[in-house]
Amino acid sequence: MRAYVEFAVKKFQDKMAYRLDFFMGIVNTAITILVYLCIYKALYGDAGEVDGISYPMVATHFVITLGLSNAFHYNEMFLQDKIRDGTITNEFLKPVSFILRLLAENIGEGAFKIIFHFIPALLITLLYTKLCPPVSLLGLPVMFCSVALGYLILWLISFIIQTWSFWLFSVWGIITIKNVFVSILSGSLLPLWFMPEPLQKILSFTPFESIYFTPVRIYLGELSGRETVFALAVQAMWVALLCVIANMFWKKGTKKLIVQGG
Amino acid sequence: MNELKIALQSLKMSVRTRMQYRVDSLVATLAVFIRESANIIVIYLALLKFDNINGWNVNEMLFLFSLLFLTYAFVVSLFADLRDFSRMIREGRFDRLMVRPRGLLFQLILNNADLMASAGHGTLGILLFLISAGKVGICWDFATILYYLGAIIGGVLLQGGMFIFFSSLSFYFLETNSLREIFYWNMRKFAGYPISIYHKLIQGLLIYVVPFAFVNYFPAQYLLRKPDLINYNEIYIYIAPLVGIAVYLSSYLFWRVSVRRYYSTGN
Numbered sequence: 001m002r003a004y005v006e007f008a009v010k011k012f013q014d015k016m017a018y019r020l021d022f023f024m025g026i027v028n029t030a031i032t033i034l035v036y037l038c039i040y041k042a043l044y045g046d047a048g049e050v051d052g053i054s055y056p057m058v059a060t061h062f063v064i065t066l067g068l069s070n071a072f073h074y075n076e077m078f079l080q081d082k083i084r085d086g087t088i089t090n091e092f093l094k095p096v097s098f099i100l101r102l103l104a105e106n107i108g109e110g111a112f113k114i115i116f117h118f119i120p121a122l123l124i125t126l127l128y129t130k131l132c133p134p135v136s137l138l139g140l141p142v143m144f145c146s147v148a149l150g151y152l153i154l155w156l157i158s159f160i161i162q163t164w165s166f167w168l169f170s171v172w173g174i175i176t177i178k179n180v181f182v183s184i185l186s187g188s189l190l191p192l193w194f195m196p197e198p199l200q201k202i203l204s205f206t207p208f209e210s211i212y213f214t215p216v217r218i219y220l221g222e223l224s225g226r227e228t229v230f231a232l233a234v235q236a237m238w239v240a241l242l243c244v245i246a247n248m249f250w251k252k253g254t255k256k257l258i259v260q261g262g
Numbered sequence: 263m264n265e266l267k268i269a270l271q272s273l274k275m276s277v278r279t280r281m282q283y284r285v286d287s288l289v290a291t292l293a294v295f296i297r298e299s300a301n302i303i304v305i306y307l308a309l310l311k312f313d314n315i316n317g318w319n320v321n322e323m324l325f326l327f328s329l330l331f332l333t334y335a336f337v338v339s340l341f342a343d344l345r346d347f348s349r350m351i352r353e354g355r356f357d358r359l360m361v362r363p364r365g366l367l368f369q370l371i372l373n374n375a376d377l378m379a380s381a382g383h384g385t386l387g388i389l390l391f392l393i394s395a396g397k398v399g400i401c402w403d404f405a406t407i408l409y410y411l412g413a414i415i416g417g418v419l420l421q422g423g424m425f426i427f428f429s430s431l432s433f434y435f436l437e438t439n440s441l442r443e444i445f446y447w448n449m450r451k452f453a454g455y456p457i458s459i460y461h462k463l464i465q466g467l468l469i470y471v472v473p474f475a476f477v478n479y480f481p482a483q484y485l486l487r488k489p490d491l492i493n494y495n496e497i498y499i500y501i502a503p504l505v506g507i508a509v510y511l512s513s514y515l516f517w518r519v520s521v522r523r524y525y526s527t528g529n
Contacts, residue, residue, distance in 0.1 A: 020440060031444070041459070042315045051311075172293070173290050173292065177292070179297075184304060190308050194308065195307060
């Protein structure tokens with residue numbers, strides 16, 4: 001466990017070295033927030049509420065979602081590059097689990113993005129717009145559990161696709177397509193409240209709803225106590241299921257791996 | 263004539279390179295197409311619920327987007343090397359061009375057409391145009407067609423000019439990617455929507471600093487005349503095609519001045 005915490009901390013410090021990157025990250029995040037809030041505002045026009053959802057709720061939804069998707073932004077070509085140049089073999093020799101190490105590094109990088117890109121951008125946003133406060137203090141720890149589960153779902157989906165580079169020449173295209181599906185279907189661009197009814201029904205049977213929408217709804221207090229427990233259970237179920245699938249691909253892939261030359 | 267022959271030869275080479283990995287190229291084209299469609303799908307779904315965005319309905323929005331994609335399809339096949347210019351400098355590949363008996367910019371423009379991206383953007387642009395062009399109340403006579411073609415050419419030159427400008431900065435600064443990220447790629451994302459919805463500051467950026475507004479918003483306004491045009495000087499919609507030429511020429515001059523400063527990064 002200690003080793004993995006070290007990996008996460010190391011990655012975090014790695015990121016700290018690039019000052020310009022840090023500054024640009026804040027500007028980028030702040031501009032993105034500003035622009036999307038403008039778009040939502042224009043969509044709302046003079047309407048106070050649409051389907052019982054007010055503009056501040058949408059704004060809050062967008063800001064939280066952006067923060068989470070910011071935290072999940074790392075080099076998804078990592079495994080492919082390792083396989084291509086053959087350095088993946090070094091990883092097998094190390095006395096740590098490759099998967100957990102990767103996860104630890106991504107969490108380290110995510111923590112950096114949240115603390116140094118997202119929070120400053122959020123403070124800038126709060127200067128010119130009002131967001132919904134959390135519904136209750138008790139809700140916050142519950143929300144953090146939900147966020148962690150959502151993060152794992154997102155991470156596992158990405159990892160599963162990355163393992164396909166054991167079989168495919170390049171996974172760049174598939175990763176791009178995956179990211180489009182995730183960004184639309186998880187509601188990170190247009191909240192799921194506003195999706196057509198049938199699509200919402202279908203999405204409730206997929207892991208996409210569990211990524212951002214569940215944590216946001218808990219934050220806004222849209223779910224009752226029982227519904228919250230159920231939503232968390234659904235998230236945990238997806239994590240378990242995706243874990244099994246990821247493990248299967250990883251085992252099959254590493255067995256098939258052939259590294260040429262050295 | 264000789265120049266044209268080189269151009270065709272170079273294009274043939276690009277096609278051949280890409281065709282070495284047929285399936286991979288196809289997947290990449292599809293990926294670009296789907297990635298760019300994401301915004302369209304979102305705005306389509308949003309307008310199912312909200313009906314219009316600052317007075318623009320769904321077809322008018324698709325028309326606005328189509329200009330952005332159609333122009334970019336040309337930009338990415340002509341100016342791909344300038345898009346990735348800072349990497350080119352870092353890897354020292356720029357030196358190679360200097361010993362060849364043709365102009366530098368000429369070589370950069372012809373080299374390495376990113377045909378997959380071009381096909382992805384182009385298909386989407388044509389598709390959006392076909393869906394929307396008949397339904398937005400434009401009377402397609404000789405004058406409008408002429409203006410439309412002018413606007414496309416202007417839009418290509420404008421974005422190409424911006425690529426040349428950002429590339430020229432590489433001669434002064436080591437690292438220009440984050441600048442490009444903020445001022446080019448971010449602004450391009452915003453340009454898909456009617457700029458009147460934005461904060462005044464961003465409108466200013468899109469008109470005067472990174473003038474994407476002249477790639478799609480003002481040309482679309484010439485053809486559509488939506489009520490939010492009243493926020494701007496009407497002359498903008500008439501000069502839109504010319505802005506592209508002006509941006510291209512001034513970027514070209516800046517390039518000429520800057521390239522003299524170049525000394526290799528060494529190896």
